[in-house]
Amino acid sequence: MSSSPSQEQQPETGNLPVPTINLRILLSLKEAAKIIGLKGSTISKIRENNTVKIGISDKVPGCSDRILSCAGPINNVSNAIGDCIEILNEIDFDTNGNVLPSLKLEKYSFHFLNNILPPPSSAELKPPSHGNDEQQQEGEEEEEVAEEEIDLNKIGTVRLIISNHHLSSIIGKGGNKIKSLISKHGVKIVASKDFLPDSQERLLEIQGFPGSITNVLIDVCEILLNDIDVNFIPEKRYYPHLSYSNSHHNSHNNNNNNNTDNNNPQNNGNKRQRDHADDYNSNNEFKRNVKIPEIYVGAIVGKQGNRIANLRKFTKTKIMIQKRDGQDDHHSDNDEEENRIFTITSNLEKNVELAESMLLRNLDAEILRRQTKFNNETITRNDNDIEMD
Template sequence: MDSSLVEGGLNVTLTIRLLMHGKVSKGESVKKMREESGARINISEGNCPERIITLAGPTTSIFKAFSMIIEKLEEDISTSMTNSTATSKPPVTMRLVVPASQCGSLIGKGGCKIKEIRESAGAQVQVAGDMLPNSTERAITVAGTPQSIIECVKQICVVMLESPPKGVTIPYRPKPSGSPVIFAGGQLTKLHQLAMQQSPFPIAHKYDFFIFVIFPLFNTLMAFVCVPSAGMDASAQTGSHELTIPNDLIGCIIGRQGAKINEIRQMSGAQIKIANPVEGSTDRQVTITGSHASISLAEYLINAR
């Protein structure tokens, strides 16, 4: 499959997911893009700092809409430069959201494929090493001139069409700050100790851990402190919950010699059992047992892994 397939359409249908920061207008500009491109354009709902823009349709329609979005972003940059003291205009930057199972094909052996895309398109391309929270997707950041970004994304789409995703894809859904997960006092102490202790993780991972786990749960924790009787009742109740995890992701949860799953057990206070692989199945069954608070925390940490 070559880039002419993406250029000309030829009945190929694509779906591109973009991750945008800040407020995304859903007014006349989006209506105009839909009408002129013929693509289906959907913007995720919710009061979130991030939004997912989904473009779907034939390749010709998709890239018409994508080009219009790029042009709007460059126009916004030019407008912001009017009252700026900066001497050079920053590049247009886009973030694609793709299944993690396709990132290996995009990077290529020894990084050869992504190097080829960078050189031929003339854009900067960076594939995130970690998956987006509570998903099996990664962000791909593309920066450069509008034309170089468009060419780069076309080449990325060719790779994705040639290498379909494997297993179950859990899509990234931006969450507002203050995700409702209940913590008991002992669990918060364990969380703090683990975040502060010396570990083989890079420092950036510790900050990510604080941002995505501790800070969003501050309001929930305060509610728990203010209503201790309700919190204690919730913590005292026990039960079990089952998760289905793709085989190719189970290693991320277990960790080297079981280090990660043991950390999750220690932090959450829950019992976690991972079933043996079943012949012919691409998934593994994970059973979490404990209090409601322990199960919620364990599930959150497993999804984050």
């Protein structure tokens, strides 16, 4: 998830404005589907119960992740995310009533979706504290049997996306703030070492009971709101996308086509599937095949083919686009979505590489444009719901 102080007009209670925040969470495709629910019923219930603006990004062909965005007052947002964790913890059944494997056991090629923290244990985690004296006294009386009663299946994990700048404030000098959060709320917290692909954001992974995570998020939001710097330059945000690597023969890619070498921002994105077997043919021509998801082909080609025509002219290459009726000739069982093959040829390899690079950059730009439009529409679409409540 990524989180940033909200710039929207803040709701008021009496004469005092209520601080608002926008948090973003990284989800797998299955996690996103479970939170959305049948025809959006589950996420709608979360939105109504907590009076927040909440939505999940569109599925991007070839990517194994989506982003949940939740905006509103701090307590509301934190409670909404706690509800999401409880939903993910629920047991699923197939049509025959058999219990399905927990999503917690899933392993992903896109390593950011895999838990950084080890499996939970009752010795390290504790249920949320409610803070009043009576409950505290009751808690002390039950302390001896607490470990036996703890159900580890109720423990969940959340992946909060945080800008590198804000993450430093959450960790604190010498890790003092993050250690305090861990001790105070009985949770486990760790920050990812790597940046999310093509961004300046990292993950803050929090493991614990939903209520405990809710309480941690409230404190994290307070830190973020107090960390506003007028001189701060916004860092590049992460969004699920397909990128490319300069290393044509790097085979260390995953289902999300994101390379595991995350120290190089250029290598952090999703590498397109390209066919280099025919890089050089008998006609003294260099050739590259690039797969473009069908839903983006129109934008890449442009109105009346103007955009692709300009690309051909600028790079001095020939670019042939696979026809729809030939889709089956190139379709692979591993393809999650329909793709069209763009074949680039030229007698100069550098021209082919330039055309390939520009083609993929145009695709990235179009994906980002649609993602930004979705995020803006999600916020606008839910404004009226909050006002009516």
